[in-house]
Amino acid sequence: MNCSVAQSNFISFIAGGLDGEDLEAFLDHLDQCPQCREELEINYSMYRGLEILDRDSDEPLNVQKEMEDMISQAKKTVARRRRIKRAAAFFVVLFVSAMVLFWTIERKV
């Protein structure tokens, strides 16, 4: 993913609408690109700022921490998805191996 694609995904990410491969590529890009990370923080601040104004709330705002939390949460989601994919691949291999074994035994009988 390049910077302009990453930046076009900011709003989706902030709104929680990014998932799957897109989310994975987006997070990978953020890890490698300090400019986009900074840019995302600015976008996030604006978004949250508007939300807070809208809500008329007095709660203190720690935008940087919130954003870091959001990113680490998203990373957990991606890691979980990777584990599920690996497990699924493992079962496919297991199933195919079992079938091959079964077929080999059948033919010997």
Ligand SMILES: [Zn+2]
């Ligand atoms: Zn970038």
